[in-house]
Amino acid sequence: MMTSEQANHFANDWITAFNAHDLEAILAHYTEDVVFYSPFIPLLQVNESGCVTGKQALKRYFQLGLATYPDLHFTLHHVFVGINTLVIHYTSVNGRLASEVFQLDEDGKARQVFCHYTMP
Known part of the structure; x- marks a missing residue:
């Protein structure tokens, strides 16, 4: 079971990597075979x-995403802990509220991610 400390460390490190626009640091949070769902995928015409x-x-x-939103900056609000999962609730691009559900592997890397955003 994941501890609050582990979840908060993952979330803070993840937010820091995105705010630095450091692609390699961002990708370090994911497994090679990650499955990632986001409403921004069709929005960005991927x-x-x-x-x-x-x-x-x-x-x-x-x-x-980083090229489309060069001023991207996330603000962390809450981290929720589950069984080998965590949810990061934050403010995303253009002030949209977001929550991402991360299912982690035994090494603490995201193998499956479900992104949720307030939509205009």
């Missing part, structure tokens, strides 16, 4: 399914 699979596809998606 694909219509809203899902990317694998770290290389995720890298391309994050590169596009």
Whole structure:
């Protein structure tokens, strides 16, 4: 079971990597075979399914996101702990509230992620 300390460490490190726009630090949080779901995937015209699979596809998606939102800055609000999962609640691009559900592997890397945003 994940501890609060582990979840908070993951969340703070993840937020810091995004706020630094450090793609390699961001990707360090994910497994090679990650499955990642986000409403921003079709919004950024990556694909219509809203899902990317694998770290290389995720890298391309994050590169596009960082280029599209050069002023991207996240503000952490809450971290919720589950059984090998955590939820990060934060303010995302353009002031949208977001929550991401991370299912972690035994090494503490995200293998499956579900992103949720307030939509305009």
